[in-house]
Amino acid sequence: MWLKHDFFSGVRDVAPILLGIAPFGAISGAAAVGAGLSPEVAFGMSVLIFAGASQLAAVQLISGGASVLVVVLTAAVINLRFMMYSASLSPYLGKLPAAWKALAAYLLVDQAYALAVSRFASEEGPREEPESSRSRGLYFLGAGSALWVVWQACTAAGILLGARVPEGLSLEFVIPLTFMALLFPAITDRPTAAAALAAGLVAVAAEPLPLNLGLVTAAAAGVLVGMLAERKG
């Protein structure tokens, strides 16, 4: 009975989102073997790194003959956003036992963050109670595990079969639509609305920046504007 209701709420809520990550997983597996990596490395990468954008960049750089340092630094910069997510979730998950937090950290991908923070930020009630911390932890682990299983399965399929994702279907558009549905619950007042507006505008302007830096820049601008709006009241 330790797998209580909250774990499965996480699995249920993440279900439609899995549709968006499935083709991306297959593409990342197929790209790795396509670039000449062995199937073992391609799958090992997906388990050890578990972050699609940085995996694709690493594959491209390795096959282009880049040095270890360049590949590692590039991947680290692309994944800087996870530090932001970690900070953002710490008020909700910070009080859990260390082993839970380590597992949650391993599963902290964009979709798990977006789903969890959208739910946690819009819910009422005290953050401090151990019971609610546990329930949030289980919810996060449910969503994260489902994402993990589907991602690994699709990566394996991509490695073994190659990626034959039907192009006309534009399945990758599912991903921004997911984040869109999760955005509105996170807008709870004027400052959060101002933050979203500013971040959206800056993100469009900063999109040409390399290494996912547009996302970090836009988030920083949004936070700044949100805090100014808060101060004005």
Added chain:
Amino acid sequence: MSAAGIWLTVIVIGALTFALRFSFLALFGRGELPGLLERLLVPLPAAVLAALVVPALFYTGGSLDLSLSNERLVAGGLAAVVAWRTHSVLLTIGTGMGILLLLQVVF
């Protein structure tokens, strides 16, 4: 790069990525967050989510497209109304993908 070099690269990236993900979760377990950091975190989810959505509507094939012939902008704009009114992931995906496919078939 040798096979051992590739494995080394993958393991180091994996370790660094985990460290970035665990950073604040690990540090701020028992005590409270510093005041400034806590205030920074309030608008962060809305900012991150908006930054993940908006460029995907305005950029097609790597270039900015502000016109109404940008199918993703039209489909995304209508899906945004559904997202705003319902907060439902499933209905938002259904609306956005449905309209996108319709536009691609019709035009």
